[in-house]
Amino acid sequence: MTEYNVTQQDIVDEFSVFEDWLDRYNYLIELGNDLPAIDPEFRTSEYLINGCQSKVWLHADLVDGRLQFNADSDAIIVKGIVALLVKLMHDRTPAEILENELFFIDGIGLRQNLSPTRSNGLLAMVKKMRLYAMAYQAKENQNKEA
Amino acid sequence: MTEYNVTQQDIVDEFSVFEDWLDRYNYLIELGNDLPAIDPEFRTSEYLINGCQSKVWLHADLVDGRLQFNADSDAIIVKGIVALLVKLMHDRTPAEILENELFFIDGIGLRQNLSPTRSNGLLAMVKKMRLYAMAYQAKENQNKEA
Amino acid sequence: MIMGFNINQIRSDFPILQQQVYNKPLIYLDNGATTQKPRVVIDTIRELQEVHNSSIHRGIHYLSEQMTGRYEAARETVRAFLNAASTQEIIFTSGATGSINTVAFSFGEKYVNSGDEILISEMEHHSNIVPWQMLCRRKGAQLKVIPFNDKGELELEKLDELLSERTRIVALTHASNSLGTINPVKEVIKRAHARDIPVLLDGAQMVQHGEVDVRELDCDFYVFSSHKIFGPTGSGVLYGKEAMLEELPPYQGGGDMVDQVTFDETSYNTLPFKFEAGTSNYTGAIGLAAALEYLQSIGFEAIGRYERELSDYTLEKLERIGGLKIYGNAAERISVFSFLLDNIHTYDAAMILDKMGIAVRTGTHCTQPVMDHFGIDGTIRASLVFYNTMEEVDALVQGIQKTIEMLS
Amino acid sequence: MIMGFNINQIRSDFPILQQQVYNKPLIYLDNGATTQKPRVVIDTIRELQEVHNSSIHRGIHYLSEQMTGRYEAARETVRAFLNAASTQEIIFTSGATGSINTVAFSFGEKYVNSGDEILISEMEHHSNIVPWQMLCRRKGAQLKVIPFNDKGELELEKLDELLSERTRIVALTHASNSLGTINPVKEVIKRAHARDIPVLLDGAQMVQHGEVDVRELDCDFYVFSSHKIFGPTGSGVLYGKEAMLEELPPYQGGGDMVDQVTFDETSYNTLPFKFEAGTSNYTGAIGLAAALEYLQSIGFEAIGRYERELSDYTLEKLERIGGLKIYGNAAERISVFSFLLDNIHTYDAAMILDKMGIAVRTGTHCTQPVMDHFGIDGTIRASLVFYNTMEEVDALVQGIQKTIEMLS
């Protein structure tokens, strides 16, 4: 198992101790509260992923070949899920993000939250994170060729 | 029982011998064939009751206080029913037509043919026959008053 | 206890209410979005498809005859329900939205020109805003708006100045789906009619809560959706005064709404068929009639009394929750409650309530201008009907308290 | 016998076909008007109402989530059925008539101006004539007509002169509901596209008889009704090429089709929602998907082969009846047969056939221009689908012979 997937499995295991949904949500709320707010300069419409029912902001940089994510949401449970995504994908190489399937969301029973009908911005955010990875990878490849 | 209703009951009794629908229709077809065609002068759009699926023509006069009906249809089964209506209402006073309920159609199982959805013109024709009766009655009353 | 109103019996008439979600009993408080169907409606639809299904009108065969009879009987049921003068005034549509679009187009084609005005209110559902906006854009007309105050009541004192020489029609919701307000529609109609301006009422949120008499109201148009009054989806009603409907051009073209068709000239069918283009949703219309008959069997009076008790109880309980603010406090109301919890995102609250089996709705409820009025993004909405119970209200209150606990 | 096609099994899937009328087995040959529903469709609708019913989109709670998922899955089923490129191209409407009216309005608003031309054919259903006539009247445009010959085949040699500089759109039926003709639509599309003119196909009578591939056809719009393809009433489909739909303004205004609403300005939702105003008939759409899946489970190929046999058999038998004249003798046809009996009124014939349990349709079949072409008032129409049998055809033939006997 790749290190990336070990991290995903860890998250799944962490959640498996909660039998009750409300306990899972309590944990997400904690994670959401612990995730630092996004830099004010990125809490703007430019970085906004409008989910109709809740908002998500996302910014990404590439530093030393690794993606640096900065993300936030106005809804705390959504922010908890954002925190998990950041925990998993932050400081990874584009290749890691692109080569591994995202399975932990399913594994902790939050797949609903990624459905296109939830309009919470999460699905768009996951897509955007991968897009960033693709864009930076393409850029790196270009640089190598050049 | 009024003489008018006796006639209706006779029609119902006549039909009761037919157990099969097709026999009833055969009888209606006979009646239709026996009813003389309407005078060509009345087979015009002025006397037409357009039923969408079949046409009915109707003309009425008052002679010596009695209604004289002249009617026809382009569909032979419809014409058979028209023949029954004429048989019943022809040469009647307006009062007879207006004071008695029309029950024989139900009694011989042809009510469907008088439903507004049949679009065969029969329902409109029955209404028109009664309207003629009303109009001539009103005219007579006026004449009496004058 | 309301005389003759047996809530357990009633709940057992609705199969879905027996359901569990996440192993918790379903507490369905999203009736403003759509209502559940009693068994008699479900069975009617099944029976229509298993035994009677046939296209209506102009068919001579047995099935078509039967189905046509039932469809036209459904029209009579709706006529009686609204106390309309004639079945010619009852048009079956695809829903309240379809009904409003029909009027906006047909009335608009005939009577609205550049510089004219359409008057709506600030609390309209998007379905009673956008069709008029589209009409205004097409014709160069102007949309005017009756505002409401912070209690969610129409500012009637502004009505007379808003009704102008150029006002062609007033389109107003009978009851608001986000504020719960029942509007003083008779007063609005009286004042509009004093200036010969017709009025359309959007009854989408009213008919399921109380009796409506279009002749007593004297409205010119009345619309509602089947699915919000315990009937099937894809069906709705447009009532219009006969003289008015006679004058309007048809909306959609197609089968059944025509009399004679040639390529040069087409003449239209009589009312109500002129406005029913294509194969109508006869299953939907007959299912709606079954729902109305079911309501009649319980009695509108009993339903009304029960709902008022339920509504008063809910309001009292919600008001007692610290940090909960209700949006919409009109004196006359339906059992629809919009609220926010201090510093809590509506999405978070709805997620938590959902996992307790409580179905509420969040968002703008298709009334964005209402949200803009209060400067908010959306609310949490609990909307109740006569099959809801005081116990469900208690569960909602507990759910809200738990939500507050978790999120503060 | 067709491999893998068990007609007895299939008939037992349709509850209504077990029925007696006037103590005779029902022989349902009015499929052109509407088709019967297999048990799986009836059960799906019942289940949706008993267990899942909830308004779709934007609901956060369990039921809404589930129903939204199923509705969007139904869209994917329809996409796959038509082989459309994307679900954005699949719009759920109230039926074929609703779909055509949507295009006539939206396309018309955007692209049709005074002096422009719309090209249809002489064999169109009123639903594909009247909306274009209404558009032409509104915009001062002109309706042009591709004639057909006495066999009921389009006079393709006239097409090129009818396609002019001013032609904005061609709207053509894929298969005729009164003549049975399958039109050479690919050829028409090719020639229209050569001049950059888009083509709408009315598939209301085609989809239930054979596979349709909108990408292979390269049509710009394709429409059909759910109730004619074994699905529920009140539902239909509009397919449109994405780039085309993107360009068109919305048709109806209401909930779900908007993004942001203020009284000054409204922005619209993305495809396909831009064209789905109001609460959609989600039960209808999911029921339609169940019908399509049922067809898939039997296999379109097997259905097509069986229907061709049935069609050939029917034609042969009908042609042998003395005094029977068939209207519509195109080389490519669906199993729809219009005919007249010498000196016999259609209404009389239908009345007699009805009492033998045989359901056929009479009248103009909403194609008055077709009747005008032949100088007749109407025809008797027998329309068959894959659940009909050779034995039923025999019964029809006997019924016609008996009718001739009685009426001559």
Ligand SMILES: Cc1ncc(COP(=O)(O)O)c(C=O)c1O
């Ligand atoms: C060829 C054709 N087009 C359009 C329609 C209209 O379909 P609907 O009435 O379901 O809207 C029909 C059916 O009546 C038809 O046969």
Ligand SMILES: Cc1ncc(COP(=O)(O)O)c(C=O)c1O
């Ligand atoms: C007040 C009001 N008007 C109109 C509508 C539109 O109804 P539908 O979506 O059933 O067409 C709704 C419901 O969404 C409503 O609440």
